[in-house]
Amino acid sequence: MDPRIYRYAMSGDTNSMRKLVKEDQLDLTLQLTVHSNNALHIAAQHGHRAFAEELIRLSPYLLFRSNFDGDLPLHVAAREGHMELVDILIDSLKNIANPDDEVTDLESTDSSMSQAVWLKINLKGNTVLHEAMRFRHTKVAMALLGFDPRLADGLNHAGESPLYLACELRMMVVVERILSCGTFRIEGLNGRTPLHASAISGHYGITPFFVAIQASRPRTTCMILDYCPDIGELRDRSGKNALHISIRHNSLKKLEALMKRPELGGLVNKPDNDGNTPLHTATKYHVYRKVKLMLDTHCVDLRARNEEGLTALDVSELGWEVNPRQISVRKFLLSRGAVRSQFQTQKPQKFRVHPLNRRGVDLKSFCETMSLVAVLLATISFAAAFTLPGGYNSDDPNKGHATLIKKLALKAFLLSDTITFCSSLTLAILMLCGTLGDLVFLRSTAIWCELLLTISLYGSLVAFGTGVYVVISDQCMWLAIIILLMVCSVPIIFDEITRISSKMTPFAVRLQKGLLGQSMKRSIDIVQNTVTVQYSDSEPSST
Template identity: 30%
Template sequence: MSRSVTTNNESSGPSDHSLGFKLKQPMHSCVIVEDRGEYQSMDLELYWAATKNNVDAFIDVLEHVSRKKEQSLSTIIFDQVSPMGNTLLHIAASFGNEETVGLIAYHFPPLIKKRNSEGDTALHVAARAGHELTVTILVQLRKDFVDSTLCSENGGKIQRDVDWGNLLLRVKNDKGNIALHEALMNGHQVVAYYLIAVDAEVLYYLNNEGKSALFLAAEAGYLEFVMHILCDTVGIENTNERLKGKSPIHAAILKRNRGVLEALLKSEPRFVQLGDEEGRTPLHLAASLGYLEEVQYLLGRQSSGAVARDNNGLFPIHLASIKGHVDVVQALLQYWPDSRELLNCHGQNILHVAAKSGGHNMVSYILQTPELEKLINMSDKHGNTPLHLATMDWHPKIVNTLTWDERVDLKLVNNEGMTALDSAEYHMERMPSFRKRLTWTALKAAGAPRAYCRKALNAKKKQASMQLEQWNIDSYKDRVNTLLLVSTLVATVTFAAGFTIPGGYNNSDPDQGVATMLKQNWFHMFIFCDTIAMYSSIIIAVTLIWAQLGDLNLVLTAFRLALPLLGISLTMMSLSFVSGVYVVVSNLNWLADAVLIMGLVFLTILIALFIPLCIPVSSNYPILRYIFYYPFHLLIFVTRSYTQDDLVEYKSLWWML
């Protein structure tokens, strides 16, 4: 390749242009053009030429564009940018076109430090794409150019206290990444090896996320590269202080890479104490993620980590309890069995934080472990027991579990003089969600008392005013009309069914007009159920007509009567349907049995859903409480009052699907 050309800015026309590219000619002979404030949009032909690995074709297109636009080559090179601010050097570097990169960088060195709209230099682009030779050319040409320039400016002497040629490797883009970060984040270890060989100082640079090269290598699982970095930094003064940012141990734990984890701790045992921005050690992270093997390994390296606090005063066992990792809690308790001493900054033990976060499995484990019995009624700094916290955070499943345990003292009050029931009523708003209603119901069913302190009395008055406001004249009309509509529809359907009976009527004497299925037992059941359903609906309609008079007492009485009757009416209508269909298909046994089974299943679901509406499940009578145990849990499920454990389970099922 030998083509003779000049790069003279003063050339006035295309006829003056000729170009020669010899990488070994003196660097100081090249022409330097200052950066311009305004740029022309890139010529499409020139863009495609920069993407091809053909330097001769690029030169031809460059000369052609220069003649067409009647501009000098230097003007074309500097002014041509893409919509994202990429120069021709950026484009050639992204495609790994070494000769084209060398041509542009050699004759126009200032482009090497030119940034695009994301703050990337051509070196960032080449490192991200993993073009090793392109990276080498850019680094070497920049270094030679800077050394030559400094030499000419300082009378032949170069200032060696600052490595000006390596500054290109330390330039950050808008994300705070240097070229080394880009290479590691995109899996180009060979490029990363070269960059740290040129300038080892880049190992200590952090991006905007606080990630160093060591963190990125550990995160990606590059064991050999991690060991190489560790070997290069051994013996260097203040290495631990300079390796700031996010802990590489945390990265190894996040990816569950045991090899990288062992290499890091073997090279620098003090890494096990290295905390993140929240002051959480590697053991904190492993415990919160539920990584039992990593927890056991870290405890084996330094068991005192089990009693290390983060910036929020949390021990690793607290994080494991919040996330519901029972096996991790068991492992941590082996290293510090007296869990009463493991309190966070609010004086809360592991049962407190589990109840507050909704970890049902963790709460159940603690209640079933005799050694942890002393935690059940402990109070935090605000006097709240685990039951108080579960109540105030509205976890009905946790509250129900705690109240079924006889060891839980329902009468305990917090520093404000309120029991758990007082807290529930005090924090309920005017129109509470069903989840909050279920929490209050669980406390009422367990017979939780009130303390009748000033705040508790205010809560009682607040609840009474809420109920009165809830049953005002404007709000009850919609409920009355809805029930009236349903009862009317049921009465209409059952009335029609009574005259369109299964099997029809006889058309001949002496039984003309008599039902053909009259002597069938299932037909008898159809008649009874249909009749009960129709008259129940009629009674509901008449009752609700009384409610239209506007008297609040009549409204409440009507609702107490109408809801159970509506449940009976819907149940009887369902039974009449099953019995009616069964009697007409009874000659085909498998079909009749299928109809019967489906009817019973759906009838059971109907009853389970309707019982809590008809009868208050907050009764503290032992027999009724046992009866309503499963309907209560069904309500928790269908109203999506999920605990932390449920959310983890549903998330795992979602990923499986």
Template identity: 30%
Template sequence: MHALSDIIKKLLNGRPELAKSTADDGYTPLACAVSNNNLEIVKILLKHDPGLAYVKNRTGETPFHVAALNGFVPIAEEIISTCPDSAYITHEKYSTNALHIAINNEQPKFVDFILKTPQLHRLINRDDKDGDLPLHYAARKCNSEILRSLLSYKGQDYTANNANNNNAVDEVMAMKKLLKTLKWNESFTLVSSVIPSAWRNAAGDKAKKEIKKQAIQKVASLTARYTSNTSLVAALIATITFAAAFTLPGGFSNDPSDAGLPIFARKVAFQAFLISDTIAMCSSLAVAFLCILATWEDLDYLLNYRKTTRALMWCAYSATTVAFGTGLFTVMAPERLWLAIFILVLSCILPFISKIIGDWPKIMVRLRVGRQFRSDLVPNI
């Protein structure tokens, strides 16, 4: 690296005009150094000629814009320490500033850098040629991390409209492809939390209508796929539990007085095995039967159908794991009590662990947004 630095210094001393030359891709030497995250070369070039920080490449970007695009905070700090006002130069074509660019390329660390640097705060409420503030860009990206940072800034203009007369809430609402995702839900919750309650309620009602509209459009295909997968799993559980009922743990007694009876019939663990195995089989058979009835395309009916079958499948899954644990406990406890207890405990907690893992993304969103989480905007189909 030192050898490269020495070569660049010699070139600049011998041919200083090279500092302002451009490559075939339109990048200046400083822009190249920035894009390669080479802080040492950036320092050399800025020391040679601070005016290089103001030179745009052929695509209309300054070195500070390139740093924002790539999220290179140390290099951005070096540029503004030498040329503070270079941060306020806008893009040649789109009139976007560095904050617009950082958000458009989803660079949360660079956004935080701007928010923590008082001399750059004027970038926050500056618009581009279409009247979009950085907040509008973040809303379109549905990037909750960036939105949270922007909304935490006290001087943020929450209600500003762009050239299309859209505010940040409108921009989030326009992202219909993301409408049924937790990413969208969290973003909507964040931007709607800072607007008046009347607007918030109206936006929430509009979002629910759009979610229902999308659900109706896809209800047939989604239900067919769900029914196919669910019926397959239900049939598998029913088969397993039915077979387990006739291959009882420990087998059957050969004693003349108890001939044909299960050996462990009087054991509590065995009785728990029978109960859980029966619950699992009945629940899975009920699901398999309900899947046959899922032919209507009425949204309310199908929502209720999915809610019911999910509850029954959860019951069947939980009961199956409990049956497995109690069955092994029955035969293992007399010889290896510690192993029997371990198997039983693991089998009983497995359904709850699975539930937590499955709901983990939703749990994390709830933790981040707290009571403001809109569970009514999480689609059920």
């Protein structure tokens, strides 16, 4: 190689290189080092983007030339982790390999190679993905997999697949990406699997089986089970099996598909290290439809107790609050014959925690909202009291009297409107006093105000119905009756929607995670030469 070309490639001096090639009419394809590296190899090694772009423009054939190690410039760029340069080389290869482009005589000689040049291996059998992963260049590996997922199906001469390397090097993001490719190899060094690689790496790692479940990849999970049927017996460090993890991280349909696998049929009653079965887990997070799915198998032990001596019914009553989903789960368990443990014969009083009594609740925002609603209700009910339905008499001797005062509906209107006004006004005053008092008094008044607000809302509902009825009943009775029926249906509709919503939660686990602000971290450890994976979830706080 001309020493000037070598120096320019090392320093990235694009202008000097361009001038030299133009003046001396150099053929860049013939400029090779003693190891058969061309100028693009050197530029790729040092990460000179502009220099590489100019080389490709002057001589595209440099992209396809390998050195004595069988490395293409793309191998070198991937090994060095130069992300921008990898993108340029990939884009150039795509453009050159495009069959719609005009193919020159020079390119036609290597047309078959150009179509899959990024899949080419070097003398060690490494693809560009192997090279990127061996030096832990995660971004480069992700870019290569996005360009051509077939790279995940490669196997080098040492018998290492990309999935094996990702597990060994603890590159979790790459593992998840490979598992989503659909086609991949799992072989490893000396016949080992990614599971062995995770164990050897120690400390922080994962197993592909649990990652596939957590990432909601049912097809990948089934592929792993087909290849290794006994992997269903695998547990993480806390003793959780595939069903425990699926309940936490999968939708209902994906959990159902997983439970249909015969390899996992015996996991329904398998407890974790705390004695919690999958039913305990589903009950703990109030996932009604998942609880129902498990009980529909008719092989769930409803009497199973965890290390604290609690059955699934006991767990459903922990932290008891006004929660429709929790209530639905508890009712369903009772309907299926669930029992409490002998240590807990009734719903424990110490666990009945009102949401407003929990730590961290923003009582200030709660009081502001309640005060605003109370003032609005009081204003509306006050105005309604002095604009009575039917109006007032304007003739003597009953001038100023309500024209429809003898009607029962108007009397009901006045009573309900008065109840609404008094309740909402009391609510507003309590909120004002509560904000001026101490925290304990504020919590106490806030809890009482919930009852007052409910009374006010129902009072306004009755006032509306009776007010409309008293005005139009004489002229159109059928319309008045329909309006009353619609008003009376509001509590029924509310109760029905609440009941349905508490059950129809196909993505309840993810919603639960978002609402409770849970965080998850994955850790892996070696216990007596057995790979165990731990998903340590921060439990919901008392808030």
